[in-house]
Amino acid sequence: MPKPKPLTYRDAGVDIDAKAEALARLKPLIRSTFDRYVASDLGAFGSLYSVPEGYQSPVLVSSVDSVGTKVKIATMIGRHDTVGQDIVFHCGNDILVQGARPLFFMDYLAAHKLQGEFILSVAEGLVAGCRRLSCSLIGGETAEMPDIYAPGEYDLVGFILGLVERDETVTGDSIRPGDVLIGLGSDGLHTNGYTLARKVAFEIAGWPPDEYLEELGCTISAELMRIHRPYGPAVLPLLDEFAVHGMAHITGGGIPDNLLRPLPEGCRALVRRGTWPEPPIFGLLQRLGNLPADDMLRTFNMGIGFILVVPAEQADPVRARLEMAGEQVYGIGEIVAGERSVQII
Structure with missing residues (x-):
């Protein structure tokens, strides 16, 4: 009986080397969002961020969300450089409700196939969004899952963390008739x-x-x-x-x-x-x-x-x-x- 051909991860549909090459191209772009409180470089298992000084009783405010099926239209027209801004701004608006100022952002990009230009296009939007909100894009995760996503399909999820003084948190408790x-x-x-x-x-x-x-x-x-x-x-x-x-x-x-x-x-x-x-x-x-x-x-x-x-x-x-x-x-x-x-x- 002939010996079966060795099966690689690439044969199964996931190209680690291509993804690594694309991410290497992104590092200078992502680092351009870093402020002085970023305490780790890209590639660390956990991203480090120092709490800014000057707060007396800081409260962390977080939000996570997805762009949703808007990405299907991005796929239809072959343009992916705006959905990154969408998710940064969506999450930023969510924590704004409590009066929080954004500190850092992280993303999760999962797709049928992670091609270099596609990753770069999405990342350019994320970077543009983070620059607009003055927050650092300190890390993220990509996943190539051909068994989960159909060809051309993907999902983009974002997480943001912000900070507000405890006694300056906007909760709605002070809303009253006449407002x-x-x-x-x-x-x-x-x-x-x-x-x-x-x-x-x-x-x-x-x-x-x-x-x-x-x-x-x-x-x-x-x-x-x-x-x-x-x-x-x-x-x-x-x-x-x-x-x-x-x-x-x-x-x-x-x-x-x-x-x-x-x-x-x-x-x-x-x-x-x-x-x-x-x-x-x-x-x-x-x-x-x-x-x-x-x-x-x-x-x-x-x-x-x-x-x-x-x-x-x-x-x-x-x-x-x-x-x-x-x-x-x-x-x-x-x-x-x-x-x-x-x-x-």
């Missing part, structure tokens, strides 16, 4: 609702990714690939000057679910729909898919990506500062006494 809701405009869908949006656009409507839509002023893929907007650069400077009582990042669950999270008992949030312009992509998806209004509100951000709850007397200066920082700012409602809930009227 004002300030909404910040979104850049499209951000990173939520893509399974539904893809079904409507590519199955029901039958559009190819490069279908130009006059209503949107761009192709459908360009609209759906708009980068998740980061709110930290505009919001963090306000926290030292104004009494921000609560915040909400509008992600999966939309305004109803996410604005509810910081509300204390006895407070009802009244959100006045029509006080901000809804980007045309939302109306387009609703018409084509015959989507119920309630589903729209709980699936998509509907044009508001972040909400601040502030005292009424501080609303005008807060709005002015946010507008100066380049945000689209809207007074979208108020807090009233009542059962803990969110009401959109």
